[in-house]
Amino acid sequence: MAKYIVKRIILAIxxxxxxxxxxxxxxxxxxGGPFLSEKAISPQAQAALEAKYGLDKPMFQRYLNYxxxxxxxxxxxxxxxxxxxxxxxxxxxxxxxxxxxxxxxxVSLTLGIPLGCIAxxxxxxxxxxxxxxxxxxxxxxxxFVICTVMMYFFGVKLGVLPTMGLETAKHYIxxxxxxxxxPTAYIMRLMRSSMLDVLGQDYMRTARAKGLAGGKIxxxxxxxxxxxxxxTYVGPMLAYTITGSFVVEKIFxxxxxxxxxxxxxNGRDYTLxxxxxxxxxxxxxxxxxxxxxxxxxxxxxxxxx
Amino acid sequence: xxxRVIALMMAAAMVVGLTACGGSDNNxxxxxxxxxxxxxxxAATGDSAGTEAPAATxxxxxVLSVQIGPxxxxxxxxxxxxxxxxxxxxxxxxxxxxxxxxxxxxxxxxESWEISEDGLTWTFHLRDGLKWSDGSALTANDFVYSxxxxxxxxxxxxxxxxxxxxxxGYADAIGGNLEALGVEAPDDSTFxxxxxSPCSYFGSMAAFATLSPVQKATVDANGDGWAxxxxxxxxxxxxxxSEWVPSSYIMCTKNPNYWNADAIKLDAIKFNxxxxxxxxxxxxxxxEVLFIKDxxxxxxxxxxxxxEFYVDPIIGTYYLSLNTQKEPFTDAKVRKALSLAIDREYxxxxxxxxxxxxxxxxxGPGWIDxxxxxxxxxxxxxxxxxxxxxxxxxxxxxxxxxxxxGYPNGxxxxxxxxSTNDAGYHKVVAEYLQQAWAELGINLxxxxxxxxxxxxxxxxGDYEASRNGWxxxxxxxxxxxxxxxxxxxxxxxxxxxxxxxxxMDISRTTLDAAERSxxxxxxxxxxMAEGGCVPVxxxxxxxxxxxxxxxxxxSAYGYWYFMYADIAE
Numbered sequence: 042m043a044k045y046i047v048k049r050i051i052l053a054i055x056x057x058x059x060x061x062x063x064x065x066x067x068x069x070x071x072x073g074g075p076f077l078s079e080k081a082i083s084p085q086a087q088a089a090l091e092a093k094y095g096l097d098k099p100m101f102q103r104y105l106n107y108x109x110x111x112x113x114x115x116x117x118x119x120x121x122x123x124x125x126x127x128x129x130x131x132x133x134x135x136x137x138x139x140x141x142x143x144x145x146x147x148v149s150l151t152l153g154i155p156l157g158c159i160a161x162x163x164x165x166x167x168x169x170x171x172x173x174x175x176x177x178x179x180x181x182x183x184x185f186v187i188c189t190v191m192m193y194f195f196g197v198k199l200g201v202l203p204t205m206g207l208e209t210a211k212h213y214i215x216x217x218x219x220x221x222x223x224p225t226a227y228i229m230r231l232m233r234s235s236m237l238d239v240l241g242q243d244y245m246r247t248a249r250a251k252g253l254a255g256g257k258i259x260x261x262x263x264x265x266x267x268x269x270x271x272x273t274y275v276g277p278m279l280a281y282t283i284t285g286s287f288v289v290e291k292i293f294x295x296x297x298x299x300x301x302x303x304x305x306x307n308g309r310d311y312t313l314x315x316x317x318x319x320x321x322x323x324x325x326x327x328x329x330x331x332x333x334x335x336x337x338x339x340x341x342x343x344x345x346x
Numbered sequence: 347x348x349x350r351v352i353a354l355m356m357a358a359a360m361v362v363g364l365t366a367c368g369g370s371d372n373n374x375x376x377x378x379x380x381x382x383x384x385x386x387x388x389a390a391t392g393d394s395a396g397t398e399a400p401a402a403t404x405x406x407x408x409v410l411s412v413q414i415g416p417x418x419x420x421x422x423x424x425x426x427x428x429x430x431x432x433x434x435x436x437x438x439x440x441x442x443x444x445x446x447x448x449x450x451x452x453x454x455x456x457e458s459w460e461i462s463e464d465g466l467t468w469t470f471h472l473r474d475g476l477k478w479s480d481g482s483a484l485t486a487n488d489f490v491y492s493x494x495x496x497x498x499x500x501x502x503x504x505x506x507x508x509x510x511x512x513x514x515g516y517a518d519a520i521g522g523n524l525e526a527l528g529v530e531a532p533d534d535s536t537f538x539x540x541x542x543s544p545c546s547y548f549g550s551m552a553a554f555a556t557l558s559p560v561q562k563a564t565v566d567a568n569g570d571g572w573a574x575x576x577x578x579x580x581x582x583x584x585x586x587x588s589e590w591v592p593s594s595y596i597m598c599t600k601n602p603n604y605w606n607a608d609a610i611k612l613d614a615i616k617f618n619x620x621x622x623x624x625x626x627x628x629x630x631x632x633x634e635v636l637f638i639k640d641x642x643x644x645x646x647x648x649x650x651x652x653x654e655f656y657v658d659p660i661i662g663t664y665y666l667s668l669n670t671q672k673e674p675f676t677d678a679k680v681r682k683a684l685s686l687a688i689d690r691e692y693x694x695x696x697x698x699x700x701x702x703x704x705x706x707x708x709x710g711p712g713w714i715d716x717x718x719x720x721x722x723x724x725x726x727x728x729x730x731x732x733x734x735x736x737x738x739x740x741x742x743x744x745x746x747x748x749x750x751x752g753y754p755n756g757x758x759x760x761x762x763x764x765s766t767n768d769a770g771y772h773k774v775v776a777e778y779l780q781q782a783w784a785e786l787g788i789n790l791x792x793x794x795x796x797x798x799x800x801x802x803x804x805x806x807g808d809y810e811a812s813r814n815g816w817x818x819x820x821x822x823x824x825x826x827x828x829x830x831x832x833x834x835x836x837x838x839x840x841x842x843x844x845x846x847x848x849x850m851d852i853s854r855t856t857l858d859a860a861e862r863s864x865x866x867x868x869x870x871x872x873x874m875a876e877g878g879c880v881p882v883x884x885x886x887x888x889x890x891x892x893x894x895x896x897x898x899x900x901s902a903y904g905y906w907y908f909m910y911a912d913i914a915e
Contacts (some may be wrong), residue, residue: 073798078427079806080816081835083502085520090503122569123420133592189624197631204628205620206594275801291622294629296417296593309798 045296048328060322061111065104068306068314075309077130094120096189096311105313106116108254116319117312121305128318129299135320137207138285138297144213146221146279153225153273157232164237172229179226188219188292205294216293220286223277228271236267267338272339276332280324284317348364399431408913410895412637414906415627416621417593422573423558424496426491427504429904431815432555434617437904438581439558442470442489442537443549447899447907449714449821451549455484455559455605456537459552465857466546472535472553473668477603478561479586486531486558494524495565496556503558508819512548522815544857546716547822554820558582584610593619594879595838609895611912615846625859626888632736636892636913639906646699646888660904661712662885663705663815665828666764666779667839668669668877669810676761679751684811686744687782697778698771702883706730710884710901714821716859716866721823725867731874731879736776739787756787761836765793766813767800774881775813804838814838817885817904826851830869830878843877 076082076090091097094117095106110117116127160172195215197206203212240263241246248258285299298317305313336343405610423435442455450574453459453461456470476484488594496503496510497519509717514528541548551557561580564572572578578589584606585598596617600610620626623640630638641649649655668675675681690704703710707730713721733740734880745755753759766772776792776883783790804812816823816836828834831850832842833887849872852865873879887904898911 071799073796073802076504077798077801077805078504080427083507083835084428086502086504086506087500089499091500093500118570121419121573123425124422124572191727192625192628195627200632204634205618205625285568290593292625294594294618294620294622294625296591296619302509307796307798 042334045333047332049333053323055092055327057319058108058267061108061319062104064315064318066100068309068311069100071309073309075311077151077309079311083283090180094118094312102188111184111315111319114307116316118311119310121308121310121313127312130313131298131316131320134296134298134301135284137295137313138299139221139283141213141289141295142205142220142279142285145217146224146275146282147288148217149224149327150271150275152221153228154232154268156225157227157229158236158259160233161236161240161267162228162259167235172233176226176229179222180230182222184219184222184286185288187222191215191219191291205214207295212243212293216295218240218283218287219289219293224282227274231270231274232267234271239263242266259339269336269339272335276328277325280321280328283322284321347862373564377856391392395533408611409616410908410911410913411616411618411635413618413626413635414637414639415619417513417619420573421579422570423555424492424501424503425570425573429794434596434906435555435558435583435704436907437583437585437909438579438587438601439560439583440557440604441553441558442472442556443553445550445553445903449712449902450710451553454553456552459549465546466541468539468541468548468552469541470537472530472537473605474535476605476855477530477582479601479603480561482561482563484559484561484582485534486537487534488561488710489537490529490531491562492559493529493557494519494527495560497524497527498522503556505554505819509551509554509556512541512543512551514542516542516718527620539565543614543855545860545881546857546862547824550820550822559750585615587828588614593621595619598892603693608908611910612908616722626867630890634887635650636895637889637906637908638776639887639889641888641890643699643701646701649890651793654892655888656891656900657701657886657888658857658883658900659703659711659902660817660887660902661710661821661902662710662815663710663881664702664813664815664883664885665705665708666880667804667809667812667814668880669807669812669839669879671807671840672810674751674753674762675810677751679747680753681880683744683747683751684783685787685877685880686732686747688779688784688880688882690732690882693775693778697774698883701886701888702771703886704734705881705883706732706734708873708879708881709823710828710881711821712821713818714865715823721866724863725870726874730892731870744786753787758787761791762810763791763793763798764811764813765795765803765809768794769796769797792863805835806839807840812838814879815885819903821902823870824850827853827866827869827873830873838878841873841876843872843876843878846872846878876912 076087088097095103098106109119119125119127119130122130156172160169164170192215193202195202202215203209206212211346245258245262248262283298287299287303289295290297290299301313301342303309350636350860364684414433418431418434419428420426421434421438423439426435440454441453442456443451443459443489446452454477459468459470459472461468472486478484495501495511496506497516499522501518506520510527515526518526530538532538559582564578568578576590579587581601582604584601584604585603587596589597596616596619598615600608600613604610618629619637620629620640620883622641625639626635627642627645629635631763668681670676684856694700694702698855707722707725709721709725711720711722713722715721740778748754748756764776766776773794775906780790780792783807803809804814816826816829829836829851830835830841830846839861846869849865849869853862853869856862856865894914896912896914901907
């Protein structure tokens, strides 16, 4: 296992480097720059800004400088939000997104897994149909529609939930619900199909033939095997969800990281583009390693090499 | 069994760990700015997540909750170039002079000021006992420091040239020799500026947010970062920032050290940093904010006639740039024909839902002539350049001009491309142009370009026709007429007319008000006769405002003044 982890870490570093390099050159190939606005600034001011942030140097030189300082943990200053470092933006905004996203993942798991199991056990019955319809809707309806509908009814019409910010527990209800919709539905479907698959296996029949109690069959034999696809899905999903959703954050005025990804690209905030991309890439990789380890624990037959 | 427990624990740790780590410090920038900030409006600080704190954290105090834009990129006066940042600075800083409700210059930090006879020396006399929001004394030397800082290449202030370009020694100062800038403080309460050439509107510069005083101590100690955290954001205006949760809200609390603090009735203003117009609108409908600047355009038809919906002009024009270096736009007749074919009343009143006004001139309402009257009233002998009410006659005229240019009924006219970014009404205007120019027999292709690519493309002249627009920084007409000066960085149409440049040169150097006015009007005459650009509509600001707010006003520069506002119960 230790050997496996070391191997994965080395691989992770190479992957992150590749992601960073690709992003760096791609973003520099796109026209535009961070210091442009409708009103042109004077050529001196433009030159001074470029000199200040080292943008006057050739691209390859800038790439080397960036990689060197990033390797030392310095991700530079934001070019648009002057006075803030990329690190300070991420450390300030990520916790907010992580809190909302983490809660929604928790909600998705606690709802999605049991509902998926119930649907599988009641296959073909009314319960199964109802759950399947709900799941299909959850996957098909985009989150901004859910946000807007909720906002209209609970925020404006009934006035029972606050429409913006994250000051109290009540503020979390709408954004977390909106964010949970899709993953809950997806987990439900994953769980249902893999549960159905497992329930048809020979060892399930054996377990029943042995006269084991229904609950024990379900939890010890069925669930454990059926949950593997969900684990696979949840790892990267968690990484994406806790880094924030642009749409949900914008609608509910949540100061999270999701908006920074988009705004950085639209504003050509090069350092922030790099910082957020590397951050997300790292999270996804870490999640994948954790998923692999959980795999090994859930199913000891799997060998980590 | 044991393994299952571990598996569950790890899965839980994945989620809970990341959730919990967020709980530690979400409000990292939440400390009151002053030691003496023990007013009723002092915002509660610390971690409010999960507690039952009300949305506006002040209890018993009068807090005005408003939305005037998203999270500002910067609120450092020297660095800001955006209207929403400017609006924050307006409430937290005060310049030597201010602009009053009538749009006239009024005393600010300076109680009085005088101009030497040659117009080259401006002397400002500061009020007694001025203080920063942290209670320390503010003197004329602070202005010397702040104005020099605007020239500092390491600061790279985008507006340096606009506001200080006419000051003696500017060229040296912008190169790094800050001491060369012609500003001095003979004593603590006198601030003197030496200009290299007379500038009749320099008073507007003295009231320009870029030239707000900033405190050397906090800038030295915190670098660029001084303006991103509440506790280091030392200011001198009617309010100070007591709390800033980026992308969420900025809480501005009444500054007890402000010289006119007695006139301030609010305890705090909460600027909600909402980006999405629909979110703003929901918050307004739910009563969580009393004022929103960003109203969803699809709601406007239902809002017209509503007393809470305001439309007020700002100095600025929505116009089209035609690339005068490319065929067929090299011909003034073609440019004018394209201009005349546009039904401006329809564009402004119908397509833009009355949130813009039809533009008959380049310089719209709000620009002030040298004698203090409306520039527009004196233009073209008091007549509009384009009679927007008579569209049919304009189209006939356009057809005639096109024929004279050698394209009868548009025959032989190449297919042209109109470039624009997709925001606001830009796309509907583009579609309208296709239709309007088709009447002349001209084929138009619309090219929608992403914003960040659009600006450099237009600036480099890589387009044929494109959307353009300008909102004035100050009300002197030169601010917008300069755009068409041959060497101006914003001259996207590459309009190059020697007579125009000559008129603008006169306006810059003359000391005689009448001569200056004449030169500026001549410039606009030339511009309109040559079709140097195609004005389409004048900008307005439109917003929703609860009738509970009293004592606030909106300026032609696009700013809202909440400092003297009150909330009626």
